[in-house]
Amino acid sequence: MNHFSRRQFLQTLGLGSAALFSTNLVNCSKSNDADLPNIVIIFTDDQGYADVGCFGAQGIDTPNLDRMAADGIRFTNFYVAQAVCGASRAGLLTGCYPNRIGLFGAPGPNSIHGIHSDEMTIAELLKQKNYATAVYGKWHLGHHLPFLPTQNGFDEYFGLPYSNDMWPKHPERPQDYPDLPLMENEKIIEYNPDQTQLTTWYTERAVNFIEKNKTRPFFLYVAHNMPHVPLFVSDKFKGKSERGLYGDVIMEIDWSVGEILQALERNGLSEKTLVIFTSDNGPWLSYGDHAGSKGNLREGKGTVWEGGVRIPCIMRWPGKIPQHQVCDAPAMTIDFLPTIARITGTQLPEHTIDGLNILPLMKAESGAQSPHEALYFYWDNRLQAIRSGRWKLHFPHPYRTMEGQMAGSDGMPGKYRQNETGLALFDLENDPGESNDVAAQHPEVVEKLQALAESIRGELGDGERKGTGCRPAGQI
Secondary structure, three states: OOHHHHHHHHHHOOOOHHHHHHHHOOOOOOOOHHHOOEEEEEEEOOOOOOOOHHHOOOOOOOHHHHHHHHHOEEEEEEEOOOOOHHHHHHHHHHOOOHHHHOOOOOOOOOOOEEOOOOOOOHHHHHHOOOOEEEEEEOOOOOOOHHHOHHHOOOOEEEEOOOOOOOOOOOOOOHHHOOOOEEEEOOEEEEEOOOHHHHHHHHHHHHHHHHHHOOOOOEEEEEEOOOOOOOOOOOHHHOOOOOOHHHHHHHHHHHHHHHHHHHHHHHOOOHHHEEEEEEEOOOOOHHHHHHOOOOOOOOOOOOOOOHHHHEEEEEEEOOOOOOOOEEEOOOEEHHHHHHHHHHHHOOOOOOOOOOOOOOHHHHOOOOOOOOOOOOEEEEEOOEEEEEEEOOEEEEOOEEEEEOOHHHOOEOOEOOOOEEEEEOOEEEEOOOOOOOOOOOHHHOHHHHHHHHHHHHHHHHHHOEOOEOOOOOOOOEEO
16 A cells, blocks of 8 residues: 555544554664564565465475464465566565566566665665674575665675576576576675575575574575576485475475574574565466466466465564464565564655555454555556455456466476456455456445556556656666
């Protein structure tokens, strides 16, 4: 919800400017650094909604993630800001819809844009309280110097600057990509690294970072390259799952989660640390047996259907988040930044953000509801869908889909075909698979959602229409 519509929403509830003020500012009461919680975000790549045991995975064991869910809360209606790598990360780290800050799609080695220096990342937010900050894994917000993590609030960076398939071994377009750089801070330390070791390397770095900073507050962002294709797994998990290589990769990620949780427990930090696990979008369906599972959801990565934008999300914070909780209220990765601001007593940026505080949902407070009047789903610069409460309205748009035996195998992708939807309304409480259009039965809901959509179009634009609330990406 943008600031303009939030003000209108509060007014409809009979709340005035004081209430609006309280939603935009965090509790800035003084706190001792020793009381500040650590924040750990584990972000996988292209992991499907049903690729975790507690979300219905078949043939894949994820004991550490399942234990994490048992120790905390599982969000069943959790979303990404856009169903593609770079834009999704932009939303997570800035609290903004990617369209607001000019970061669409998945920038590659030839891109000359990235995150603007005026945007505030979670790392920069936490620097207000002198947090140690590190990111290990995939960055994908620009690979030129001004856009790198160390220029945007992170003390340490180790990983790939963009997707792991953007290299000369691409299965369809090898000529399009130069050698793939592995970076440490601002230097390239190797080209075309051994990808079987990426998950292990990131995990080792994460554990060492926890050990090194156990006496001060820290923010650790582990952005795994896997299970984005090409898939790689270390020998310790090769052949371990019933789902082939893809399942092996997920089991290694689960091992990584376990190593991080053990490091926190070993250093007495579990009750001082909020751990969040989620994915950047749904499965890349064209890769067939190298793709994840969407479960009973519709379509996958690259679409605004539920299989593309709804993701597994688990949060654990012993003593703060009750055990064995399930939250069905809609929320999104853009909510991480304002929620972390509320938790840590840090000041939100002066510019507009789109995320809202979801701490009451996380703590399973009685009567807690989604703070969003609506969530908006863009593909590139076009508004394609909106969710409000149980309802999701799709606007007419083309989308890619798989049929029958079209999916690929063994790392070679199949071919999508283009399909198109008209205006369609779905009741996600009863129809999460978006199979039954009920627009004709609920014209008043369609009218309400169309009005909300028109408001966000004014802010963020829609196709050729320019939004008044958009800011530019950084450029070199």
